Amino acid sequence: xxxxxxxxxxxxxxxxxxxxxxxxxxxxxxxxxxxxxxxxxxxxxxxxxxxxxxxxxxxxxxxxxxxxxxxxxxxxxxxxxxxxxxxxxxxxxxxxxxxxxxxxxxxxxxxxxxxxxxxxxxxxxxxxxxxxxxxxxxxxxxxxxxxxxxxxxxxxxxxxxxxxxxxxxxxxxxxxxxxxx
Amino acid sequence: xxxxxxxxxxxxxxxxxxxxxxxxxxxxxxxxxxxxxxxxxxxxxxxxxxxxxxxxxxxxxxxxxxxxxxxxxx
Ligand code: FES
Numbered sequence: 001x002x003x004x005x006x007x008x009x010x011x012x013x014x015x016x017x018x019x020x021x022x023x024x025x026x027x028x029x030x031x032x033x034x035x036x037x038x039x040x041x042x043x044x045x046x047x048x049x050x051x052x053x054x055x056x057x058x059x060x061x062x063x064x065x066x067x068x069x070x071x072x073x074x075x076x077x078x079x080x081x082x083x084x085x086x087x088x089x090x091x092x093x094x095x096x097x098x099x100x101x102x103x104x105x106x107x108x109x110x111x112x113x114x115x116x117x118x119x120x121x122x123x124x125x126x127x128x129x130x131x132x133x134x135x136x137x138x139x140x141x142x143x144x145x146x147x148x149x150x151x152x153x154x155x156x157x158x159x160x161x162x163x164x165x166x167x168x169x170x171x172x173x174x175x176x177x178x179x180x181x
Numbered sequence: 182x183x184x185x186x187x188x189x190x191x192x193x194x195x196x197x198x199x200x201x202x203x204x205x206x207x208x209x210x211x212x213x214x215x216x217x218x219x220x221x222x223x224x225x226x227x228x229x230x231x232x233x234x235x236x237x238x239x240x241x242x243x244x245x246x247x248x249x250x251x252x253x254x255x
Contacts, residue, residue, distance in 0.1 A: 038226075041187055041223065045186060045220050045223040046220055048187065048191060048194055048220075049217055049219070051194055052194045052197045052216040055194070055197050055198055056197055056213050058201075059200075059204075060206060115202075152199060153203045174203065
């Protein structure tokens with residue numbers, strides 16, 4: 001009666017003659033062992049933890065650095081007709097923003113980057129709201145809150161002030177609002 | 182299990198990025214702690230978990246239970 005093969009050593013012994021004729025490295029067959037795969041997942045876990053921590057620390061450091069903004073006049077804003085908009089840059093030349101003069105004469109300004117995937121939003125005169133052309137997101141003109149669409153949060157608000165008849169941007173406030181319901 | 186924990190950590194990372202962009206700083210610390218807990222669980226599983234029916238040898242794992250049974254049978 002033939003002996004029952006129980007583990008790899010037995011199999012190797014039993015197949016030795018065939019191994020000699022047809023050399024075949026069984027070890028090479030299993031390129032990744034279970035333990036190696038587990039270790040890889042452990043490393044991935046550590047990398048994800050480091051990335052999460054690093055991102056959080058960087059966000060806090062960035063927030064400290066960009067807390068103070070200097071006021072800047074928005075050129076041409078005083079001549080804006082009601083229910084129209086004007087693009088400007090604030091707080092730096094690289095940050096595009098949009099100023100809206102509503103039908104009742106109020107000024108509202110927002111960072112122009114859509115909070116979904118950063119497409120520039122524009123003012124829709126017909127619908128009197130800010131719209132994003134990329135994935136049809138829309139924002140409330142008075143609050144910057146999301147009206148509908150994929151954007152996860154409200155637009156960054158730019159504070160505006162009227163000084164001697166001129167419109168000034170005085171600060172930028174991130175708005176962590178949710179979908180307006 | 183480890184893959185599921187990795188996916189959870191990926192999700193936590195995405196939430197952290199979103200919270201950072203929304204300047205929602207109060208949730209950053211809980212998210213980092215949650216990711217750390219996931220890492221601790223992962224390391225614990227890798228370090229200490231062993232199948233109960235197996236023991237480690239220099240060549241890998243072998244079934245001690247079935248081996249001893251076979252020896253008795255023959
Ligand atoms: S980028 Fe604005 S809705 Fe997608």
